[in-house]
Amino acid sequence: MIRNIIAITERELRSYFVSPVAWVVTAFFVAIWGILFFAIVTSGREAVLRPLLSNFSITFLFVGPFLTMRLIAEEAKTGTLELLLTQPIREVELVVGKYLASLGFLAFMLAVTLYFPTLLEVFGDPDRGPMMAGYLGILLQGMAFMAIGLIASSLTQNQIIAAAVTFVVLLLLWLADVLTLGGAAAEVARFISISQRSQDMLRGVVDTKDVVFFFTVIVGCLFVTTQIISARRWR
Amino acid sequence: MIIVDQLTKHYGPFVAVDDVSFEVAKGEILGFLGPNGAGKTTTMRILTGYMPPTSGRAIVAGFDVFKDSLEARRHISYLPETVPLYTDMSPRNYLHFVGKIRGMDGSARRSRIDDVAEKCRITEFIDRLIGKLSKGQRQRVGLAQALLPNPDVLVLDEPTIGLDPRQIVETRHVIKNLRGEHTVILSTHILPEVSMTCDRVVIIDRGKVVAIDTPENLQRRMAGSDTIEMEIRGPEEAVLAALNSLPKVIGVRTRSNGADAPVYSVECERDADLREALASTVVQRGWGLRGLRPASVSLEDVFVQLVTSEAPAA
Ligand SMILES: Nc1ncnc2c1ncn2[C@@H]1O[C@H](COP(=O)(O)OP(=O)(O)O)[C@@H](O)[C@H]1O
Ligand SMILES: [Mg+2]
Numbered sequence: 001m002i003r004n005i006i007a008i009t010e011r012e013l014r015s016y017f018v019s020p021v022a023w024v025v026t027a028f029f030v031a032i033w034g035i036l037f038f039a040i041v042t043s044g045r046e047a048v049l050r051p052l053l054s055n056f057s058i059t060f061l062f063v064g065p066f067l068t069m070r071l072i073a074e075e076a077k078t079g080t081l082e083l084l085l086t087q088p089i090r091e092v093e094l095v096v097g098k099y100l101a102s103l104g105f106l107a108f109m110l111a112v113t114l115y116f117p118t119l120l121e122v123f124g125d126p127d128r129g130p131m132m133a134g135y136l137g138i139l140l141q142g143m144a145f146m147a148i149g150l151i152a153s154s155l156t157q158n159q160i161i162a163a164a165v166t167f168v169v170l171l172l173l174w175l176a177d178v179l180t181l182g183g184a185a186a187e188v189a190r191f192i193s194i195s196q197r198s199q200d201m202l203r204g205v206v207d208t209k210d211v212v213f214f215f216t217v218i219v220g221c222l223f224v225t226t227q228i229i230s231a232r233r234w235r
Numbered sequence: 236m237i238i239v240d241q242l243t244k245h246y247g248p249f250v251a252v253d254d255v256s257f258e259v260a261k262g263e264i265l266g267f268l269g270p271n272g273a274g275k276t277t278t279m280r281i282l283t284g285y286m287p288p289t290s291g292r293a294i295v296a297g298f299d300v301f302k303d304s305l306e307a308r309r310h311i312s313y314l315p316e317t318v319p320l321y322t323d324m325s326p327r328n329y330l331h332f333v334g335k336i337r338g339m340d341g342s343a344r345r346s347r348i349d350d351v352a353e354k355c356r357i358t359e360f361i362d363r364l365i366g367k368l369s370k371g372q373r374q375r376v377g378l379a380q381a382l383l384p385n386p387d388v389l390v391l392d393e394p395t396i397g398l399d400p401r402q403i404v405e406t407r408h409v410i411k412n413l414r415g416e417h418t419v420i421l422s423t424h425i426l427p428e429v430s431m432t433c434d435r436v437v438i439i440d441r442g443k444v445v446a447i448d449t450p451e452n453l454q455r456r457m458a459g460s461d462t463i464e465m466e467i468r469g470p471e472e473a474v475l476a477a478l479n480s481l482p483k484v485i486g487v488r489t490r491s492n493g494a495d496a497p498v499y500s501v502e503c504e505r506d507a508d509l510r511e512a513l514a515s516t517v518v519q520r521g522w523g524l525r526g527l528r529p530a531s532v533s534l535e536d537v538f539v540q541l542v543t544s545e546a547p548a549a
Contacts, residue, residue, distance in 0.1 A: 007335035011321070018323050083319035083380075086283040087336050088308040233286045 004089045008097025009104065012071070016105045025066045029059055030112055037116050056113070057198050060142055061170050065163035067105060068149025071098045072229070077157040091229045095150070095222055102146045110139060130204030137201025140214040141194060145170055147221035154228045170194075236261040236388060236418040237282070241491075242291035244277050244442075251277045253442035254291070256490065259435075261387075262415045266433030266450070267422040274442040275422035276316055279392050282420070283313040296387050312386035316393050318377035322366030326357055326376045329365060330383055337384040347383060354409060355379040371402040378409065389413065391421040395428065407432050426538070430454065445530075446502075447488070460485055460502050462530035463510060468496040469522030475499070477516055483507040496525045 016022045036055045075081040084094055117135075120126045145166075152165040176193040190196055197210045237259040244252040252274040259265045267275050281288045282295065284304040293300045296310035321329055327348065334344035352358045355375045360368060365376060374397065381389055394410065395403045410432050413419050423429060429436045430450035438446040438453070445462075446453065467474050471489060478487045478501055485502040503509045510527060517524045 003338065004336055007332060010335075011324075011332050014328075015321070015323055078319070078322075079315060079317040080319040080321060082280075082285060082315045082317075083313070083333075084336075086280075086285050086308060086311070086313045086315075087333075088305050088338075089336055090305065 001090075001093060004093040005097040005100065008084075008089075008094055009100045012098055012101030013104050015070075016067075016101065019070070021066060021070070022105060025063060026109055026112065029063055029109070032059060033113055033116065037119075041120075057138055057141055057195075058174075060138070060145055061167065061174060063109070064142070064145035064149050064170055065152075065166040068102055068146055068153055068166060069159040069163035070153065071102060071150055072153040072225075073156050073159045073162045077159075085229075085233065091226045092222075095154075095226045095229065099147065099150055099222055102150065103143060106139075106142045106146060110135070110142070127204075133201050133204045133206045136206060137198045137210075140201070140211065141198040144194065144214050144217045144221075147218040147225075148173075151221050151225050151228065154225045154232075236263075236296060237265075237420065238294040239278070239282070240292050240294070242278065242281060242293055243289050244274070244281060244286075245289045251442055252281070252288070254490065255439065255442070255444050256291075257437050257444065257447055259418055259420060261418055263435060264410065264414050264419040264421065264433045266429035266436040267420055267439065268424070268426065268429050268436050269422075269439040270424055272441075273424075273439045275424075275439060276392055278439070279313070279315075279390050279420070279422060283311055283390050284308045285313075310387040312381040312384055312389050314377050314381040314389075314391045314394055316396070318373050319380075320365045320373055320376060322364065324365055325363060326352075326361045326365060326368075326379070329376065330379060333380050333383055339384065347385070351379040351382045354382065354412075356405065371398050374398055374402070374406070378406065382413075387418060389417050389419045389421075391419065393422055393424070395423070395425070448486075456485060456502070460505055461507075463501045463503065463513060464526070464528055464530045465499045465501060465513060465517070465524065466496045466526035467499055467517055467522055467524055469517070469520070471497060473520075474517070474522060477520060478513065481509065481512060481516060483509060496523065498526075500530060 033056060072081070075084065085091075117126070117131055120131075148169055149162070149166040152169070153159075153162040155165070156162050173192060173194045175195070176189040197213060200207065201210060239255060239257050242252055242255045243250070255274070255278060257265075267278070269275050277286075280286050282293050282300060284300045284307055287301050292302075295307045298307035298310070300307045321332075324332070330348045330351070331344055334347065339347065348361075349358075352361050355378050357372065357375050357379055360372060365373065368376065374394070378391075378394060381391065391410070395406050398406060407428070410419065410421065414434070421432065430453075433450060435447065435449055436453055437444060438448075446456070448456065465478075475487055475489065478484060478499060483504045485504060487502070488500045489497045490500070491497045501509070501513060514524060514527055
């Protein structure tokens with residue numbers, strides 16, 4: 001069980017690190033983060049990370065689709081999925097293995113950005129609590145985005161379609177609270193709105209409810225992906 | 236080692252595999268011969284647990300490929316028609332990956348990879364990127380992948396397709412050497428291929444089994460035959476014996492049709508219209524003749540669609 005997951009994760013991570021797409025995405029977003037960082041620090045002259053983190057979290061709307069589009073769609077297209085699905089492994093092992101690899105790469109990208117808080121530490125005296133809450137928020141949100149992208153990638157053989165679907169879904173979730181007007185719909189919208197939750201965390205408020213929400217989304221998405229892959233066998 | 240029992244697969248309304256039954260003994264190499272679109276790949280995908288059948292069942296190494304799929308898959312290796320390779324890996328890393336999934340530990344993998352690399356002649360380029368390999372080289376990496384776990388059962392879907400003549404000869408040589416140690420099913424649409432590599436052949440067309448025989452017998456039957464299907468109610472052994480004893484009858488097969496009267500496919504020499512003779516034989520013995528018609532797919536139709544000579548160099 002664990003052995004199979006590790007094998008899948010390892011192969012996928014290797015694939016990330018040799019993939020030009022992943023590197024281009026990383027370079028591009030690190031550059032954008034750098035610019036944002038510079039702009040915010042120089043204009044505010046304040047050692048706080050919050051404005052930066054909330055911009056980070058928006059850029060993840062774009063990073064998510066790029067980092068997840070390949071995961072399953074590519075294997076379906078090249079036929080390696082046929083190999084995996086006829087090996088003695090369970091669908092859930094495949095899905096979890098893939099997902100962990102995407103988290104590995106996400107963690108790598110976030111690690112690169114630790115450069116910014118380090119600078120703040122060196123040159124200023126930031127409040128660590130909110131900063132760590134902010135990072136936790138970004139991480140949880142990124143993890144949920146990856147899980148949503150994984151579903152999209154399992155639905156198609158076309159990476160572009162997978163990326164587009166992920167982007168649209170993420171955007172809708174992001175804007176959910178803005179899009180609806182009132183009544184019960186607004187309640188629901190606020191509940192599913194990811195931006196609401198991560199903004200709270202960026203303010204330094206880590207509510208267990210939010211953490212539970214994100215983990216529920218993640219587990220739910222992994223479950224759905226597993227079901228989709230099983231169901232595809234029946235066609 | 237392999238039992239396929241009334242396997243049927245529908246894609247929507249389309250019937251891709253229709254009531255296919257056959258068995259493969261341990262150590263045997265079985266050829267799965269049929270024109271394109273016959274249902275070979277579909278059958279193999281069911282056997283390897285990739286997709287479930289619509290009805291019927293298949294048992295591999297004692298495990299039902301659907302109900303006990305994971306256990307069955309532990310005993311099977313599969314080389315799909317489109318060779319499943321990660322182009323961003325080297326053959327060595329690819330084989331390590333497959334080995335890990337098969338539960339082989341590091342040292343077992345290393346020595347086994349050396350073995351199969353030798354056998355499939357991939358040693359020379361084992362550390363190059365798969366994406367940079369030629370079609371023939373990739374095919375051999377795929378074969379190495381299938382051999383790696385030393386499986387009881389090997390399922391090879393058109394293993395020589397797209398290879399040049401020299402590579403075809405080499406690949407067949409590798410496959411022939413598996414006889415006895417492994418049970419092999421290989422599919423092909425090339426008629427001479429089966430006589431060169433297989434102990435027995437299942438011929439399939441439009442989803443139906445048309446003949447199961449040795450390559451030698453098939454050669455004989457290729458000279459020409461007609462098949463008549465009869466539904467007969469009567470003691471099966473006696474019916475078989477009676478039909479077989481008629482002159483100009485080449486062979487008889489039965490399959491159950493769910494009802495109480497099984498269907499007998501009687502293969503006769505060509506142009507020997509035996510319909511009256513068959514009917515009177517049955518009726519004279521007091522058995523119930525419930526139907527008699529020429530078979531919808533005859534062996535001859537199938538042979539015409541098969542590639543009957545070696546493909547020219549690719
Ligand atoms: N996924 C699918 N959906 C619908 N039809 C299919 C699918 N796969 C195969 N078929 C059809 O089933 C028939 C048998 O296909 P296949 O098993 O691939 O034949 P073969 O391998 O003998 O060439 C073909 O007519 C093919 O078009
Ligand atoms: Mg095929």
